[in-house]
């Protein structure tokens with residue numbers, strides 16, 4: 001069990017029917033993600049990054065191929081609450097305070113009050129939101145809201161975290177800061193993370209592996225192993241090693257692009 | 262408290278326009294009263310052989326007739342004063358007593374109607390079959406004029422031994438469940454897709470999605486539709502008092518007023534009904550404010 005991949009996709013395809021012909025959002029994607037990996041998905045808009053995460057999360061049903069999550073079908077994994085999902089928008093419930101937003105999955109999963117309070121305290125501390133328990137979402141900045149939504153995904157201790165451009169809407173300073181924190185969190189918790197991004201530096205800085213994708217049809221065109229150590233201070237982004245990996249990602253994206261023309 | 266309210270309203274510059282409009286309405290009312298009551302007054306003078314009168318005498322007379330076509334403001338005000346403050350509220354001649362009779366039917370009908378509307382909306386949102394089968398009936402129900410079915414409802418219910426407040430309340434229910442059902446269907450469907458997806462990732466049950474998401478998302482819709490519902494509940498209760506010749510209630514006051522040409526009585530009942538409607542709607546508004554504040558909505 002420990003050695004089998006957390007996510008395993010074999011010839012995974014998903015075609016959306018549409019008025020102007022079918023959209024091949026995913027085409028024969030082969031990918032294994034192992035326990036403890038931090039895998040980023042990068043690629044131009046419409047290449048199926050979100051679709052892949054949504055298939056893993058059982059929010060979409062594939063039209064071909066196979067996928068397992070923790071050795072189970074996505075449906076079974078969802079029923080078992082195997083993963084936490086962070087959407088592109090924070091999607092906090094506006095009528096709930098921060099702590100009650102974090103409590104939402106715990107309430108649904110039927111956790112007792114005392115245990116709930118302990119989980120909330122711990123996860124809010126993890127995302128540096130201690131002291132904002134009683135704030136309503138509109139009282140928080142965009143970055144804080146997204147942190148609250150990450151806390152909500154972490155609160156029930158799923159070992160797999162699916163994150164769809166969680167920092168896409170934030171400015172670079174906040175983003176740097178959150179990247180650093182996310183990396184720290186990953187090191188501490190040893191979770192498996194699948195992370196969608198549009199930013200090459202973000203992907204290189206965070207990942208142990210980078211999956212480069214290309215659209216029409218959405219497919220994987222390159223998988224790049226990072227040679228960076230697990231411990232990464234922010235200024236690792238000034239090193240040659242970092243630039244080399246970023247260069248490979250850029251080349252991969254270019255290759256995908258020329259294929260299209 | 263009242264002074265503070267007045268002050269803050271004045272500060273916001275709201276009081277002046279309101280006062281101007283109220284003044285204009287009162288002036289218009291008096292002008293219309295003089296005009297509409299003039300023919301009768303002329304007849305009275307003729308029969309009494311009065312040939313000379315001053316303008317102010319004439320106006321004063323038209324505004325103080327016993328059974329004017331349009332009673333003047335002060336007549337209605339005096340009638341309301343006499344039948345509220347100066348009468349025991351348990352007396353049949355008290356407007357408070359009649360108002361209470363109508364109010365109790367209104368509130369009962371509104372409560373049943375709201376619960377029924379919410380229940381229907383829950384069913385419709387959760388079951389495709391109900392959505393398809395119920396919605397046309399709900400809409401059709403409102404195309405039947407209430408004046409046509411009100412007497413039937415009252416008569417049929419009386420025949421099987423149900424009388425008093427309930428038949429009237431059921432007419433209110435008939436009118437008020439509709440805006441609540443339609444509004445709440447919309448409200449329960451108002452959560453964004455991303456919020457529904459979120460609940461889906463937690464493997465939340467339908468009941469949990471309802472209790473933790475749909476219900477709260479529907480709150481603004483609930484209060485908007487309840488404001489409509491409570492005012493048409495009042496209409497329903499009054500209409501329910503008309504066809505049966507009920508002896509009590511604002512509707513009965515309207516009816517007996519028109520039998521005996523007591524226009525002052527009709528108008529004071531009308532004013533009372535309007536004031537009651539305004540009060541009920543603003544009570545719903547206050548409830549909305551309290552709930553909204555509790556839900557932490559930005560103010």
Ligand SMILES: Nc1ncnc2c1ncn2[C@@H]1O[C@H](COP(=O)(O)OP(=O)(O)OP(=O)(O)O)[C@@H](O)[C@H]1O
Nearest residue numbers: 016018023025044045046047048049050051052218
């Ligand atoms: N529900 C849907 N119905 C029809 N087509 C869809 C649906 N969802 C996604 N698509 C299409 O599938 C393709 C892949 O979409 P997806 O959202 O996975 O892209 P993405 O890589 O996440 O893009 P972005 O970077 O813009 O978020 C796109 O062409 C999109 O239009």
Ligand SMILES: [Mg+2]
Nearest residue numbers: 049050051164
């Ligand atoms: Mg996307």
